[in-house]
Amino acid sequence: xxxxxxxxxxxxxxxxxxxxxxxxxxxxxxxxxxxxxxxxxxxxxxxxxxxxxxxxxxxxxxxxxxxxxxxxxxxxxxxxxxxxxxxxxxxxxxxxxxxxxxxxxxxxxxxxxxxxxxxxxxxxxxxxxxxxxxxxxxxxxxxxxxxxxxxxxxxxxxxxxxxxxxxxxxxxxxxxxxxxxxxxxxxxxxxxxxxxxxxxxxxxxxxxxxxxxxxxxxxxxxxxxxxxxxxxxxxxxxxxxxxxxxxxxxxxxxxxxxxxxxxxxxxxxxxxxxxxxxxxxxxxxxxxxxxxxxxxxxxxxxxxxxxxxxxxxxxxxxxxxxxxxxxxxxxxxxxxxxxxxxxxxxxxxxxxxxxxxxxxxxxxxxxxxxxxxxxxxxxxxxxxxxxxxxxxxxxxxxxxxxxxxxxxxx
Amino acid sequence: xxxxxxxxxxxxxxxxxxxxxxxxxxxxxxxxxxxxxxxxxxxxxxxxxxxxxxxxxxxxxxxxxxxxxxxxxxxxxxxxxxxxxxxxxxxxxxxxxxxxxxxxxxxxxxxxxxxxxxxxxxxxxxxxxxxxxxxxxxxxxxxxxxxxxxxxxxxxxxxxxxxxxxxxxxxxxxxxxxxxxxxxxxxxxxxxxxxxxxxxxxxxxxxxxxxxxxxxxxxxxxxxxxxxxxxxxxxxxxxxxxxxxxxxxxxxxxxxxxxxxxx
Numbered sequence: 001x002x003x004x005x006x007x008x009x010x011x012x013x014x015x016x017x018x019x020x021x022x023x024x025x026x027x028x029x030x031x032x033x034x035x036x037x038x039x040x041x042x043x044x045x046x047x048x049x050x051x052x053x054x055x056x057x058x059x060x061x062x063x064x065x066x067x068x069x070x071x072x073x074x075x076x077x078x079x080x081x082x083x084x085x086x087x088x089x090x091x092x093x094x095x096x097x098x099x100x101x102x103x104x105x106x107x108x109x110x111x112x113x114x115x116x117x118x119x120x121x122x123x124x125x126x127x128x129x130x131x132x133x134x135x136x137x138x139x140x141x142x143x144x145x146x147x148x149x150x151x152x153x154x155x156x157x158x159x160x161x162x163x164x165x166x167x168x169x170x171x172x173x174x175x176x177x178x179x180x181x182x183x184x185x186x187x188x189x190x191x192x193x194x195x196x197x198x199x200x201x202x203x204x205x206x207x208x209x210x211x212x213x214x215x216x217x218x219x220x221x222x223x224x225x226x227x228x229x230x231x232x233x234x235x236x237x238x239x240x241x242x243x244x245x246x247x248x249x250x251x252x253x254x255x256x257x258x259x260x261x262x263x264x265x266x267x268x269x270x271x272x273x274x275x276x277x278x279x280x281x282x283x284x285x286x287x288x289x290x291x292x293x294x295x296x297x298x299x300x301x302x303x304x305x306x307x308x309x310x311x312x313x314x315x316x317x318x319x320x321x322x323x324x325x326x327x328x329x330x331x332x333x334x335x336x337x338x339x340x341x342x343x344x345x346x347x348x349x350x351x352x353x354x355x356x357x358x359x360x361x362x363x364x365x366x367x368x369x370x371x372x373x374x375x376x377x378x379x380x381x382x383x384x385x386x387x388x389x390x391x392x393x394x395x396x397x398x399x400x401x402x403x404x405x406x407x408x409x410x
Numbered sequence: 411x412x413x414x415x416x417x418x419x420x421x422x423x424x425x426x427x428x429x430x431x432x433x434x435x436x437x438x439x440x441x442x443x444x445x446x447x448x449x450x451x452x453x454x455x456x457x458x459x460x461x462x463x464x465x466x467x468x469x470x471x472x473x474x475x476x477x478x479x480x481x482x483x484x485x486x487x488x489x490x491x492x493x494x495x496x497x498x499x500x501x502x503x504x505x506x507x508x509x510x511x512x513x514x515x516x517x518x519x520x521x522x523x524x525x526x527x528x529x530x531x532x533x534x535x536x537x538x539x540x541x542x543x544x545x546x547x548x549x550x551x552x553x554x555x556x557x558x559x560x561x562x563x564x565x566x567x568x569x570x571x572x573x574x575x576x577x578x579x580x581x582x583x584x585x586x587x588x589x590x591x592x593x594x595x596x597x598x599x600x601x602x603x604x605x606x607x608x609x610x611x612x613x614x615x616x617x618x619x620x621x622x623x624x625x626x627x628x629x630x631x632x633x634x635x636x637x638x639x640x641x642x643x644x645x646x647x648x649x650x651x652x653x654x655x656x657x658x659x660x661x662x663x664x665x666x667x668x669x670x671x672x673x
Contacts, residue, residue, distance in 0.1 A: 212477065294514035298574070301472065302527035302581050303504030312526065313516060 048390075051383035055132040056155040057143040058121040058172075062087075067118065072111060077103065080110040087118045116173050123172065124150060126377045157384035166350040167366075171377040174370075176385050178349055180392065182265070182360035185353050187334055187396070189269035190276065195326060197273075198280030199315075202322075205281070206288040207310055227278035235342030238271025243343050252357030263344035266356040271339050276329035283325020287318040320408040327400040334393055337364040363389045422486075423448040423615050424469055424506070424585060429483035431464050431644075433476065438464050441483070442646035444634055446585075451607055451616045453630035453652065455623060457667070460636040461644025462619045466587050469617065470506035471499040487585075504531050507578035511590040513570035515562035515577070520545075520554050523562045523573055527581040540580060548576035549606050568599025575606065579614075586610070588618040592625065604629040623668055627656050635664045 064072055067083050075083075081102045085093060096102070096113065105113075115121070124147065127139055132154075143150045165175025201223075209216040242250050243262035250267040251260035291314050299309040315322075346361045347369045353360045363385060370382035422445035431439040439461035446452050454462045464473065471492060473479040484491040492502050515523050524541045533540070541558070545551040550572045554565070562573055571591055578586055588607075592600040607616055607629055620626050626633050633656070634649040648655060648664045659665045 210477070292514075294510060294512060295516065297472065297475075297508075297510060298514045298516065298577075300475065301470070301503060301508035301510070302577065303500055303507075303531050304527070305500050305530075308530050312530070317517065 048383050048386050050128045050130050051380055052158050052387055053129045053154075053156045054380070055127040055136065055139055056123065056153055056377070057125040057127075057139075058123055058151050058153075059147055059149055060151070061120040061122060062118050063149075064114070064119050067114070072114065075107075077105070077107055077110060080107065080114065084110065084114060084117065092117070116170075120170075121151065121172065123375065123377045126155075126380055155380075157380045158387050162381065162384055163388070166352075167348055167361075169348075171370075171375060171381050174381055176363065176366060176388055178352055179361050179363045179366040179385070180388060182345075182353050183334060183362040183364075183389075183392070185265050185356075185360065186269050186272060186340075186362055187330060189265060189356060190272040190333055191326070191330060193270065193273035194277050194280055194329070198277050198326075199284050199322060201277075201281045202284030202288055203310060203315075206285050207306065207314065223278050223281050227282055229278075230338075231275055231336050232338040232342060234271055234275040235339030237274065238267060238339060238343045242267035242270045250357075252355075255357070257357045260357055263346075263359060264357050265353055265360045268340055268343050268345060268360065268362075269356070271343050272333045272336065275336065275339060276333045279329040279332065280322075280326050283328065284318070284322045287321025287325065288314060290321060291317045316407065320404045323400055323404040323407065327397055327404075330396060330400075331393055334396070335364055335389065337362075337368055340365055341368075363392075421448075422446055423488065424617075425486045426465075426468070427484050427486060429468070429481060429485060431461065431468055431473075432478075432480040432482070434478040434480075437641075437643045439636070439644040439646075440639065442636075444646065444649060446615060446617060447632060448584075448615050449611055449613065450631040451611050451618060451629060452632040452634065453626035454617065454619045454634045454636060455621070455626045455667075456636035456644070457638065458621065459642070459644075460638050462621075462636055463589055464644070465636065466589055466617060466619045467508075469585070469587055470503050470508060472503070472508060474499055504581055505583055506585040506587060507581055507583035509571070509574050509578055509586060509588045509591045512594050513567055513574055515565070515570050515573050517561065517563055519559050520562050520565070520573060521558040523577050524580045527577055531581050533580075533582065544576045544580040545573075547579050547610065548572045549602065549609075550576055566599070568595050568602060571595060571599070571603060572606065575603075575610075579610075583614070585615040585617065588616060590619055590621060593621070600625070623656075627652060635659075635661075635667065637663055637667065 067087070068075060068079065072080070072083075084096075084102060088096075093102070096117070102110065102113075125143065132139065140152050143152050161173075162175050163180070164177050165173060166178050168174040205216070205220060205223075209219075211217065246267075247262035248254045250262045250264055250270070251257065252264065252266075253260055295313050295317060296309055299313050304312070340362055345365045346359050347365060349359060349361050351358070367382050367385045367389065370378040370385065373379075424446045426442060426444040428441055428443065429439075430437060430441050442465070444465075454465060456462050467473045468481055468485060473481070481493055485493060487502065487506070490497070492499075516526065518526070521541055524544055525537050528537065528540055542551060542555075545554065550569060553569060554560075554573075557564075562570065565573060571594075575586070575591075592603050595603065604625065607618070610616060611631075618626075618630065630652045632649070633652045635647045635655065636644050637647050639645050648659060648661045650660070655664065656668055659668060665671075
């Protein structure tokens, strides 16, 4: 009676073939979406890496061989100090000695100082990585043809000096230490503010609020909408409230900090906390809602109070999801530039942040600043700073993922 | 002596009196009176949607979590109305434990599953002993004693359900409510739970909802039969000793149901 699925019967079913064909078509479409994403990512990485290394052509303002009879590397600390003192003005020496007297420094540090202050190599041209690799000989010939004294070297802009140096108006000596520390400070303070408040709000909305009340539905709608508000708007809010209105608090004046204004890490972190709060709340709510009701019932059935149920069962179960959501929020915050510009991040600052009341700059601010400079070598350090930003983002996410896995190990 | 014991036995431990159960405007269960005898197994049977679970949950105020739920009448536990305003439902749930349809152990270790309820209820004393004693009572000790630190989710369905029973026992309740505790289990695990219920009924009062009539007939002392009337509200048709209800039902609807002529 029933037809056996013979091969011939199958072949004679054009409808089935059409169904499979449609399925394959969709699958191809979905693969293309992934391919598109991969291409975009590859282009981004290529572009950044291409700019962050390459051939650099420089010419010295002063020939180092004219400074002393012997090569500088063979001179003692005392002789090097002497060279510095005789070639630089007293005021300049004073400025330098603010960070430590010359005699107290090592030979390597003094050599660096001489290079930076007296020899002053100027960038003539800077080439991207792949261009340099392909046309190295032409570039060398061309550069030497224009300027026989030119020094041509391979330069990887993202190096230890770049990480540990402070800002400089010369791209060769500029570093991201201040900006990196500023970003880390900023993110740490905003997480400390936003995470507990966000999770608390999510717990209230999911576990305590009565959805039949209109006010709670209005609160929910508003939080959903706040997540989509452009970040510049938060910046203006932060400027009005934290920088201006609460200036005695955010500048630290009431805590005895002298001469401060409201443009501090605290103001920026509070603004950033406001910015990521809706995202944290929504994701935490999502995670809490995903806790099976059977788990809650089991706890209530044993005579647990609502809070015991939340603390011992709902939160631990929801924590991986809450952390995932918070990672997303923090990733957004670390790259935010607009609100920081508005609340007054400094663009040129050489002092490390030393507390929540200090002035600051942040990585995206530096990157933005450097890309707007006309000299091409600043684009190289901007690319290097982007790599620093990406790497710090990756390592922060890695920590968060480790935390998440620790919570979800059962 | 004999008379006092008898009398004690006939004083209900928990009793629904003129009780109506509502979800919003919908009357889920119409007026019913149910006197539950201590240290007996009382089964509640009936077709799907007749409000068996709602009735069971009204005995330890688990319906409180349904915002639209309302109860008229009273439920007396040791002659105290548990729906009186001064009664704390959290306290009631500590006295009247619950085992659910689907095994729902906490995603923690076996030990923690048993110990947690006792700990949050402020039970002091040797926790290791308590865990061992309750796991023995739940006939699970021999199977898990070497792996108390293992996740409860690594157990089989039947073992998980017995762990849930052990978890309920650790809080030292007087009554255990069971909401179709075997419906997600295979026949062998089901038999084990039934044996366990029989052993537990020496010390505990058990009320079990089941849609399995054989189970009610096998495992219970008293049976209440619920069904739906014309406006879809649950009603209690008959409540009697299990042996009587299954052999000589007084109501035609009960007879139809137990002989399989209904739904």
